[in-house]
Amino acid sequence: MSERESMEYDVLVVGGGPAGLATAIRLKQLAAEHQREVSVCILEKGAEIGAHILSGAVMDPRALTELIPDWKEKGAPLDTAVTADKFLFLTQKKARSTPGWLLPQCFQNHGNYIVRLGDLTRWMGTQAEELGVDIFPGFAASEILYTESGAVKGVATGDMGVARDGSHTDHYQPGMELLARYTIFAEGSRGQLGRQLIERYKLDAGRDPQSYAIGIKELWEVDPSQSQPGLVMHTAGWPLDTDTYGGSFLYHLSNNLVAVGLVVGLDYANPWLSPFEEFQRYKTHPAIRPTFEGGKRIAYGARSLTAGGLLSLPKLCFPGGVMVGCEAGVLNASRIKGSHSAIKTGALAAEAAFEALQADRRHDELLGYPAAFEKSWLYAELNKSRNFKQWFKKGRTIATVMTGVEQWLLKGKMPWTLHHSKPDYANLQPAAECARIDYPKPDGKLTFDRLSSVFISNTNHDENEPIHLTLKDASIPVSVNLAKYGGPETRYCPAGVYEFVKTETGEDRLQINAQNCVHCKTCDIKDPTQNIVWVAPQGGEGPVYSGM
Known part of the structure; x- marks a missing residue:
């Protein structure tokens, strides 16, 4: 067996999204200010920085301005200022608009920007590299490494070139150990390693259970007559029932582009509900359909959101590391925004880590980070919307x-x-007790099926590698999920990964089409028995989102 090589850094960041990049950038800024050498590395499981980034997104630039005051001069892709807010309550055929003066402040977006977060993330990656940050895209962190005393000392990347049967192919390469004084976990919502840290250190003790949602998004090129750059529209109501949390967003960018999506809370009760199908149905509403007539869908994706807010926030630090951004769960669901909070937590974590490095510390708790967070404008913002x-x-x-x-x-x-x-998964009710939902067939022009959607997400996995959607017990999908809940994994997955097929003897079997997975993590969250565990596939695999 090949021994793993190792590299050492002062600070290791797991995840190259806005939170992880902000951490690295702020560390390098502080090092330059104090004329000190600080080595920083970012591991990113996507094929490139921004490949796995998906968000609405309307961005509050406050945290970015604090981090990089001259972002405009440096060419940050914040090009579309919000010019109008619109909020609609939908019934099946009608739409009722909320007067602007009645909109709560959390739904007002004056001074914000409609962005393609993947593009912004790539730009932040360039800023980090110019400051001397080592960025390794295409490497998935698969294992946490600990000191003898139980503190985090780094991570190991997964082996490459492993066949489905566990054997090594001609392309086999052992994983690498990356060691650091402090490790910053910025994997995004429902991070694989973050889950392990929360469990190991009991970081959620005394907190409300975390709550999640799935966001499904498409990017359209619309007819120029339908383009209204700067318009931000949200809706509540149809197609979701009154007991299901969720709502839509429709954001007009420049160049005739429109980002449209539906967010559905993963605490829903009816196992017949399909967030993907609800989103397709939403686009057929008389108030929504005209925007897309004559247009072309150019991108698709889905991602979970950590939406529990302040009351579900775990303890942010532990021996040897911290969690930032959506890994921790600092999205502000009431504002439908998380990129500003991700950047802010990254900067705060960096400041605490730099202070520790100045004192020549390592592997202890960065208590300065949660202390600074509780004194920050972000904490005050999240506290306002805690309920x-x-x-x-x-x-x-x-x-x-x-x-x-x-x-x-x-x-x-x-x-x-x-x-x-x-917890969200515990809200699912037996299928026999819930009304079945029959969804219309897609027309291929406005509404689509899962497989054609996955195709334009540029998702790719090696079909011969080990399946990264693991089951604790292979019998449960049929004996419990199908028998009691009607096989909800075939509906909550937005990528057609799960399907029940008949064996030659006529028995049901769960087939996992892992190559379709867009890494949304919904199955890991919503599976009613918590039998499905998402783990990272080989580095560089999954979707390659184009500025989503």
């Missing part, structure tokens, strides 16, 4: 009224705090 997701667990009507009361009337200064105790 947002909790209200929606009581139904859309109550949530709409109380969000208005808290955010519009009380300006986020409410004297109460709501809690919830159920």
Whole structure:
């Protein structure tokens, strides 16, 4: 067996999204200010920086301005300023617009930008490299390494060139160990290693269970007559029922591009619900369809969102490392924004790590990071919206009224705090107790099927490699999921990964089409028995999003 090579850094960052890049950039800035050498490395599982980045996205530039004050002069791709906000409540055939003066502050986007977050991430990657950060795309961190005392000392990347049967192909390369004084985990929502850290160090003790959503997105080139650059539109209501958390976004970029998507809370109860099909249905609404008539869909993707907010936030630090961005769960669901909070947490973590390096520390807890977070404008922002997701667990009507009361009337200064105790997967009800949902067939012009969608996500996996969607017990999908819940994995997956097929003897069997996986992590979150565990495939695989 080949021994793994190792490399050592002062700080290792796992994940090349906005949070991880902000960490690296801020560390190098501080090192330059103090004339000190600090070695920083970023590991990114995507084929390139930005390949796995998907978001709406409307961006509040506040954190970016703090990090890189001259971002405009340096060519950051924030080109489309928000010019108008629109919020619609939909029924099946009608749309009711909310007057601008009634919109809570959290839904107002003056001063923000509509961005393609993948493009912004690539730009941030260039800024990091110019500062001397080592960036290794195409390498997936698959194992956490610990000191004898139990502190994190780095990670190991996965072996490359392993066949499905476990044998080594001609292209086999053993993984590499990357060691550091401090390791920053920035894997994004439902990070594989983040899950392990939360469990090992009990970082979620005393917190509400984390709550997630799936965001499904398409990018369209629309008829020029339909283009309204700067328009931000959100909707609530149809096609989702009143007990299901979710809503849509429709953002007009420049060059006749429109980003459209649907977010569905993964605490939904009905196993017959399909977030992908609900999104396709949404586009057929009379108030939405005209935008896309005569247009062309050019990109597709899906990603989970960590949406529980402040009350579900785990402890941010542990011996040897911290969590930042969506890995921790600092998205502000009420504002439908997370990139600004990701950048802010990355910068705060960097400052705490640099202080520790100055004192020649290693592998201890960076307690300065959560302390600084609790004093920051980001904490104050998240505290204002701490009840947002909790209200929606009581139904859309109550949530709409109380969000208005808290955010519009009380300006986020409410004297109460709501809690919830159920993880998302535990809300799924038996199929026999729920109304079956029959979805219309796609027309191939406005609405589409999963496989044609996955095709334009540029997703690729080696079909001979080990399946990265692992089962703790191979019998459960049929004996429990299919028998009790009607096989919900065939519907909550937005990529057609899971299907039940008949064996030669007529028995049901779960087939996993792992090559279709867009790395959204929904199965890892929503599986009712928590039997499915998502692990990183070989580095560089998965989707390659084009500026999503």
